[in-house]
Amino acid sequence: MRLTKSTDIALRIAMRLAVLGEGENPTTREVAESVGVPYTHAAKVVSRLQHLGVVEARRGRGGGLMITFAGRTGSLGLLLRELEGVGDVVGCEDDPPCPLRAACRLRGALRTAQEAFFAALDPLSIDDLVASPTGPVLLGLTARPAD
Numbered sequence: 001m002r003l004t005k006s007t008d009i010a011l012r013i014a015m016r017l018a019v020l021g022e023g024e025n026p027t028t029r030e031v032a033e034s035v036g037v038p039y040t041h042a043a044k045v046v047s048r049l050q051h052l053g054v055v056e057a058r059r060g061r062g063g064g065l066m067i068t069f070a071g072r073t074g075s076l077g078l079l080l081r082e083l084e085g086v087g088d089v090v091g092c093e094d095d096p097p098c099p100l101r102a103a104c105r106l107r108g109a110l111r112t113a114q115e116a117f118f119a120a121l122d123p124l125s126i127d128d129l130v131a132s133p134t135g136p137v138l139l140g141l142t143a144r145p146a147d
Helices: 005-018 028-035 039-051 069-073 076-084 106-121 134-139
Strands: 055-058 064-067
Touching: 005 028, 005 039, 005 055, 005 064, 005 069, 005 076, 005 134, 028 039, 039 055, 076 106
Parallel strands: none
Antiparallel strands: 055 064
């Protein structure tokens, strides 16, 4: 199973914000540059993270992005379920639909494996992900020079 690009970006952004100190509230553009993703992608992901209550964004002077308490301590498995959705791993109902879908056992087995994947991440949080040695590396990230 491979996570979508937007989920990957969401995790990078959440982890980056989790290591910043009080009062360090970067803009979406600054975070995008520091984690090496295009601003337009980061803006969409930040909007989704706001909707999920993981990130708070404030405008104006003293504004910027910050991770919420729930974003820091909430279940990583639950967050990934929200970001990835509950769709099937394989496209049984794609166009054209799989001719085996009525009698296939693979779909159920893959759904069980997918849930086991998420369940293995349930006890973890963003705070767990940024513990040493990851946290210091994240703190060392700086905006990349514009091309």
